[in-house]
Amino acid sequence: MKILLRVASSPAMIGLLIVCSLIASPGATGATSILPRSPLSGGVLMGRAIRSGAVKFAAQDITPISIVPRRLLGNVQASEGGAPVDDDPIVANPNNPSDLLTAGNDYNCRTLQGFYTSSNGGKTWLHSCMTAIQGLTGCGDPGVGYDLHNVAYIAGVDNCSSPDGIAFETSTDNGQTWSAPAVAVNPTFTGGFVDNDWVQVDDNASSPYANTVYISATQFNQSQQEDQISVSHSSDGGATWSTILVDTAQTFPTVDQFSNLAISKNGTVYVAWLRCTANSTTQECASTPATLELSSSTDGGNTWSTPVPIATVMLAPDIGLDNAPCGNFYGTLPNTCVRVSDIPAIAIDNSSGPFAGHLYAAMYNWTGSYMQVEVATSTDGGNTWSTPVPVAPSSDTHDQFFPWVSVSAKGTLAITWLDRRNDPSNISYETFAAGSTNGGTSFTTNIQMATAASNPFNDGFGGSFLGDFRSNVWDGSTLAAAWPDTRNGTNSQDEAGGYACSTC
Numbered sequence: 001m002k003i004l005l006r007v008a009s010s011p012a013m014i015g016l017l018i019v020c021s022l023i024a025s026p027g028a029t030g031a032t033s034i035l036p037r038s039p040l041s042g043g044v045l046m047g048r049a050i051r052s053g054a055v056k057f058a059a060q061d062i063t064p065i066s067i068v069p070r071r072l073l074g075n076v077q078a079s080e081g082g083a084p085v086d087d088d089p090i091v092a093n094p095n096n097p098s099d100l101l102t103a104g105n106d107y108n109c110r111t112l113q114g115f116y117t118s119s120n121g122g123k124t125w126l127h128s129c130m131t132a133i134q135g136l137t138g139c140g141d142p143g144v145g146y147d148l149h150n151v152a153y154i155a156g157v158d159n160c161s162s163p164d165g166i167a168f169e170t171s172t173d174n175g176q177t178w179s180a181p182a183v184a185v186n187p188t189f190t191g192g193f194v195d196n197d198w199v200q201v202d203d204n205a206s207s208p209y210a211n212t213v214y215i216s217a218t219q220f221n222q223s224q225q226e227d228q229i230s231v232s233h234s235s236d237g238g239a240t241w242s243t244i245l246v247d248t249a250q251t252f253p254t255v256d257q258f259s260n261l262a263i264s265k266n267g268t269v270y271v272a273w274l275r276c277t278a279n280s281t282t283q284e285c286a287s288t289p290a291t292l293e294l295s296s297s298t299d300g301g302n303t304w305s306t307p308v309p310i311a312t313v314m315l316a317p318d319i320g321l322d323n324a325p326c327g328n329f330y331g332t333l334p335n336t337c338v339r340v341s342d343i344p345a346i347a348i349d350n351s352s353g354p355f356a357g358h359l360y361a362a363m364y365n366w367t368g369s370y371m372q373v374e375v376a377t378s379t380d381g382g383n384t385w386s387t388p389v390p391v392a393p394s395s396d397t398h399d400q401f402f403p404w405v406s407v408s409a410k411g412t413l414a415i416t417w418l419d420r421r422n423d424p425s426n427i428s429y430e431t432f433a434a435g436s437t438n439g440g441t442s443f444t445t446n447i448q449m450a451t452a453a454s455n456p457f458n459d460g461f462g463g464s465f466l467g468d469f470r471s472n473v474w475d476g477s478t479l480a481a482a483w484p485d486t487r488n489g490t491n492s493q494d495e496a497g498g499y500a501c502s503t504c
Contacts, residue, residue, distance in 0.1 A: 111138025117175030460491025
């Protein structure tokens with residue numbers, strides 16, 4: 001099977017042609033994922049498919065331009081259009097709420113890594129592609145961050161083939177210009193591959209490690225039969241990096257993947273990840289119980305604690321259209337062949353409020369009939385965790401997926417996710433949000449952030465790929481979120497939206 005994406009060189013003239021022998025649509029039979037059954041991140045697998053020619057397109061890096069969309073408090077397309085964009089991190093400058101940075105696996109870019117900055121709170125966006133390290137190509141999985149000196153950081157997998165690591169760039173003018181790319185994370189396995197990076201900057205002025213940049217990732221050996229979570233850190237703006245292995249290496253069928261980071265105001269760094277054991281028959285983690293693990297560092301990332309479990313969740317089955325398997329390692333979004341991940345998104349309350357220090361972890365759990373988003377809470381620095389609490393009302397029995405969580409400066413917990421409650425056929429989704437002002441014990445009435453529904457069959461890949469995650473961030477008193485949106489009817493784009501809450 002091959003998909004042909006033909007992308008024009010001008011963002012204003014971009015056209016997209018998709019030819020796929022197994023394009024999935026409601027009621028279609030025999031559809032399979034366009035990605036191989038593999039524990040690697042979806043962004044890297046799609047990048048490898050592109051580099052190998054299984055997915056073909058001609059991409060030229062987008063010219064840095066600024067578009068004028070709607071205000072962020074509505075919905076705004078942050079990406080440039082044209083080819084699909086997915087995987088959507090978003091961060092805000094801690095010194096300036098007008099500065100926002102989001103990104104995506106951007107198939108308009110030669111490196112497959114696109115980044116979008118706004119200097120006016122999301123009214124306009126400047127687009128750019130990451131530059132490849134000489135001799136390499138780039139392979140998606142974008143990461144973003146700001147430090148307390150107004151420096152923006154971007155990162156991504158620097159090549160699709162082994163051995164390779166994570167590259168990064170910096171900007172001192174909010175994305176107007178970027179530094180030359182350099183390597184931040186190298187493989188720890190000989191001949192290995194570094195996958196699924198997450199960037200987090202210590203932007204706590206009171207922290208002894210303020211402005212330290214952390215990148216968590218999954219280290220795979222050459223055969224992908226061993227893997228290990230690592231966290232790299234730089235305390236000098238990226239001039240030098242140190243990579244530390246967090247836990248012991250796992251050997252297939254056990255897999256560690258999908259790490260995420262949170263940093264407390266005292267400088268303690270937390271890393272969470274998913275651990276699953278593939279079924280001996282299917283060779284997938286789909287339809288298996290998985291553990292969400294947590295480790296912490298109190299010395300700037302030099303040493304890490306023994307991991308503790310956050311929660312045990314059931315991963316969604318690998319069952320797509322007409323109950324046929326799609327070949328998605330971590331599970332499939334029902335009624336499609338879209339691969340779904342279960343990243344334990346974590347956040348910490350760094351306020352001075354009554355729940356200061358609380359840690360939160362967002363996840364989904366397969367109930368046996370639908371994916372349900374939940375949040376677990378720790379009041380003792382991650383040593384023990386509450387039973388996860390659903391965030392949607394009990395009447396919402398449609399799939400809820402790709403959750404993310406963050407905490408405002410006043411201590412308001414917010415979670416956003418994709419939800420199919422408005423589609424009786426359980427196919428199209430919108431982004432929803434909910435908050436908690438009682439430390440994660442319960443959640444407020446759900447708010448629909450997306451102003452239009454997205455049909456996953458319009459993802460640009462025939463209902464097969466929406467990335468591995470989407471995220472949110474508190475930008476002052478505004479909750480800003482980014483998600484893969486298909487309202488254009490052609491492909492997914494990085495859509496941003498905001499919700500203002502003066503009391504949050």
